[in-house]
Amino acid sequence: MNTNEILAKLRAKYPGENEYLQAVQEVLESVEEVYNQHPEFEKAKIVERMVEPDRIFTFRVTWVDDQGQVQTNTGYRVQFNSAIGPYKGGLRFHKAVTPSMLKFLGFEQTFKNALTTLPMGGAKGGSDFDPVGKSNDEIMRFCQAFMLELWQCIGPDQDIPAGDVGVGGREIGYLYGMYKKLARQYNTGVLTGKGSTWGGSILRPEATGFGALYFTQHLLEKAGKDIKGKKIALSGFGNVAWGAATKATELGAKVVAISGPDGVCHIPGGITKEMIDYMLVMRASNRNKVEDMAVKFPGACEFVAGKKAWSIPVDIALPCAFQNELSEDDAKELAANGCWCCCEVSNMGCQPGAIHYFQNNGILFAPGKAVNAGGVATSGLEMTQNAEHISWDAKEVDDKLHFIMKSIHEQCVKFGTRADGSVDYVKGANIAGFMKVATAMLEQGTV
Ligand code: GLU
Numbered sequence: 001m002n003t004n005e006i007l008a009k010l011r012a013k014y015p016g017e018n019e020y021l022q023a024v025q026e027v028l029e030s031v032e033e034v035y036n037q038h039p040e041f042e043k044a045k046i047v048e049r050m051v052e053p054d055r056i057f058t059f060r061v062t063w064v065d066d067q068g069q070v071q072t073n074t075g076y077r078v079q080f081n082s083a084i085g086p087y088k089g090g091l092r093f094h095k096a097v098t099p100s101m102l103k104f105l106g107f108e109q110t111f112k113n114a115l116t117t118l119p120m121g122g123a124k125g126g127s128d129f130d131p132v133g134k135s136n137d138e139i140m141r142f143c144q145a146f147m148l149e150l151w152q153c154i155g156p157d158q159d160i161p162a163g164d165v166g167v168g169g170r171e172i173g174y175l176y177g178m179y180k181k182l183a184r185q186y187n188t189g190v191l192t193g194k195g196s197t198w199g200g201s202i203l204r205p206e207a208t209g210f211g212a213l214y215f216t217q218h219l220l221e222k223a224g225k226d227i228k229g230k231k232i233a234l235s236g237f238g239n240v241a242w243g244a245a246t247k248a249t250e251l252g253a254k255v256v257a258i259s260g261p262d263g264v265c266h267i268p269g270g271i272t273k274e275m276i277d278y279m280l281v282m283r284a285s286n287r288n289k290v291e292d293m294a295v296k297f298p299g300a301c302e303f304v305a306g307k308k309a310w311s312i313p314v315d316i317a318l319p320c321a322f323q324n325e326l327s328e329d330d331a332k333e334l335a336a337n338g339c340w341c342c343c344e345v346s347n348m349g350c351q352p353g354a355i356h357y358f359q360n361n362g363i364l365f366a367p368g369k370a371v372n373a374g375g376v377a378t379s380g381l382e383m384t385q386n387a388e389h390i391s392w393d394a395k396e397v398d399d400k401l402h403f404i405m406k407s408i409h410e411q412c413v414k415f416g417t418r419a420d421g422s423v424d425y426v427k428g429a430n431i432a433g434f435m436k437v438a439t440a441m442l443e444q445g446t447v
Pocket residue numbers: 088089090091160161162163164165192347372373375376377379
């Protein structure tokens with residue numbers, strides 16, 4: 001494989017699809033050396049096939065807002081790769097959603113899902129619908145209109161969507177209600193992240209954040225460090241940040257910053273249980289303002305407008321919001337303030353310059369596809385429970401999540417250990433995921 005040649009072709013074919021091209025470049029650069037030791041991959045053109053989604057569905061979504069005005073958005077489902085199982089991945093509702101964004105997310109999902117040890121292919125979907133400022137009724141009407149088109153593309157053994165940015169338990173509920181009405185199929189396994197009384201797995205809402213902290217614990221342990229007493233900054237205040245803040249606090253760390261698009265909340269004494277609970281209220285309000293936390297908890301929490309979480313001095317940074325949210329300048333600011341570890345919880349949360357800065361300056365770094373895989377892994381556990389028509393208790397799910405995150409860490413160490421004994425987690429995660437998908441594709445022939 002010649003990475004530069006493949007990337008040049010993709011750039012010419014998909015001009016302006018920057019997130020997608022960035023995600024492909026990161027993976028190809030990591031795997032090139034290993035790939036070239038396998039002439040059978042080259043002969044079967046595995047890489048050329050793997051960077052293209054299997055198919056993309058695009059559809060119009062028309063709905064009526066609270067003022068009676070007709071609104072139109074675009075919906076998508078990118079079925080990226082089914083080599084190791086049915087298509088699996090979340091739905092993102094955000095005003096910036098484009099085919100490029102969903103292709104990057106579907107591509108990443110393919111390798112992430114391979115790392116989980118569970119048989120799931122990769123997919124992603126969503127819409128440019130902006131939930132900010134929308135009423136509950138508007139969210140419901142949009143979800144119903146979206147499912148009116150999506151239902152024909154999905155199924156419990158075919159393609160299983162879940163949540164992502166802008167899609168949580170409430171949205172999955174509205175989507176599932178409409179799916180049943182249209183498909184007349186009552187198999188709960190068609191979506192994951194459901195409510196716990198109608199097929200949802202216990203701990204699924206917490207799983208991405210909990211898994212990220214379990215991974216961080218393994219990474220710190222390998223580096224001879226302990227999470228207890230460490231200061232953590234995290235970005236966002238949605239479902240992922242909520243789970244991460246909960247587990248970090250439980251493990252004895254101190255979350256001193258959370259952020260939103262409007263600025264950062266500095267919490268010098270560490271986030272409290274009441275504040276963590278309030279994150280859920282803030283998410284449900286659709287206001288998208290972290291300042292609300294400082295208004296609710298004056299004194300304990302100071303809001304600084306226009307600043308990122310990365311401006312607060314901490315030991316560990318956990319990006320939990322959106323792709324490319326941490327730049328090279330942010331990485332330098334974090335390091336200058338004493339930060340020595342960054343575990344990416346959002347998908348592709350760090351810009352390439354930030355990753356290189358961390359890696360070249362001895363700052364521990366692990367990529368989203370390894371760190372945040374606990375979310376989709378627990379979706380996989382939800383699918384198993386649905387298929388067996390049973391539900392496991394919290395201990396059983398948590399034990400399995402623990403085991404999966406430990407195994408993902410081990411795979412990173414196996415494929416990413418450098419000559420000096422330190423671990424390149426980016427390389428390790430990419431090679432481990434890639435080898436599994438590539439081998440499955442090869443064994444299934446030229447299709
Ligand atoms: N959206 C999540 C992710 O990026 C979860 C996907 C799922 O549970 O299918 O992995």
